[in-house]
Amino acid sequence: MKKEDPSAVTDRGRIAPHAGAPNAHALAQQLGIPLSQLADLIGVSRSTLAAEPLGKKGREALLPLLRVLVDATEMAGTLERAVSWFKHTPITSLGDRTAMELVRTGNIAAVQGHLRNLADRAYT
Numbered sequence: 001m002k003k004e005d006p007s008a009v010t011d012r013g014r015i016a017p018h019a020g021a022p023n024a025h026a027l028a029q030q031l032g033i034p035l036s037q038l039a040d041l042i043g044v045s046r047s048t049l050a051a052e053p054l055g056k057k058g059r060e061a062l063l064p065l066l067r068v069l070v071d072a073t074e075m076a077g078t079l080e081r082a083v084s085w086f087k088h089t090p091i092t093s094l095g096d097r098t099a100m101e102l103v104r105t106g107n108i109a110a111v112q113g114h115l116r117n118l119a120d121r122a123y124t
Contacts (some may be wrong), residue, residue: 022062024049031083041065041104064108068099071115 028038028049039046042061049058072082090096091114099111 022054022059022066024054024058024062027062027066030079031087041100043106064112065103068103068108068111068115071112071119072099075115075118 028035035049036046039049042065044061073079076082076085086099094110102111
């Protein structure tokens with residue numbers, strides 16, 4: 001599977017104002033959640049994500065989630081479908097929890113592994 005730079009999809013999805021600069025406010029809006037819930041989801045304070053410009057801690061916390069959304073967008077075809085999958089589709093192999101639930105409990109690596117497994121099956 002060809003890996004896309006997270007900023008590429010985020011630019012198309014209006015999550016980043018320019019390449020390499022994630023926009024936490026736009027990401028929260030795209031996910032349909034308040035900034036405080038996004039902060040809770042990735043394990044940082046709301047003030048970390050509200051900072052303008054976004055600091056190093058905020059960028060580093062957002063990047064794994066952006067990578068998941070990039071991979072999910074590749075599989076789903078659109079960012080909107082990827083967000084719907086992320087929020088609403090239980091992953092049977094991961095205890096019937098959604099990707100969002102898994103990320104919230106610190107299991108983002110399991111979500112990334114699930115997406116890699118799906119991609120491996122799709123491209124083999």
